[in-house]
Amino acid sequence: MEACSEPPLDAKSEVTNQLVDFQWKLGMAVSSDTCRSLKYPYVAVMLKVADHSGQVKTKCFEMTIPQFQNFYRQFKEIAAVIETV
């Protein structure tokens, strides 16, 4: 997970999808069919992305706590870049 130094697209292609919503859930798995006694915290995220026609697609994924902290660090960097530009 790191910022790429090259732009991802050339002038011909355009990113036409836009993030419209971000929902999150912080949960703790306490038990499962494979393990009776768990204490496993996780963050579940649902992104809603709209394409140029307005059609909305959802993407759901999960992160462990270390993964989420890493994700957060990326956002911190983006915020820092936005401040300085």
Place this chain on the structure above:
Amino acid sequence: FLSAVGAAALYLHHPGDSHSGQVGFLGAQLPPEVAAMAQLLGDLNRSTFRKLLKFVVSSLQGEDCREAVQCLGVTANLPEEWLGVLLAGMHTLLQQALHLRSTSLKPNTFRDQLQELCIPQDLVGDLASIVFGSQRPILYSVAQQPGAWLPHVADFQWWVDVTISTSALAHSLQLSVLMQLKLSDGLAYHRFEVPIAKFQELWYSMALVLKEMADLEKKCECGLQD
């Protein structure tokens, strides 16, 4: 060989060793990375081995250890090739062992099978403490993915772009954040733009989650109520 043992069972109570005819937890064919790793363990500094093991355990839980691994490679004076072999072997070995339900892989069987691979005794102990230790429940569940779990983030990249001017506007100086996400359940990259206002909302949400996580950790320390 397997069918001979099977046939012998018709005539004998205990045909041969308990291991003969049984497939080990690593499968019928020993994964090449495990074999390669086993060859390097004899001369490996024990403290380095334990640090590498810690990285593999963290990585199994989703942590990004790449930088830390590189640092270790430098301080321990390990060539990158060796690092690759050791980490791949340890990762496969642990993942295979953790895949099995606790009833089907016993600690003694695990140790015996590792010794058959000529893995040094003291290192066998370290590996067994991971597979059968207190971290087993979490590692086991994470090793089961997918299952009752959603996909996780396989790759995440971002760019901040400034539009200087467009065909419509001569001096627009508009900032936009582009994100590119790949999930573990697919090959496609999902690309989208995040309007600045949306980004601020996202950023605020993430700070909120972080705060909630810290609160949850405190509750865990005090003991969660059943």
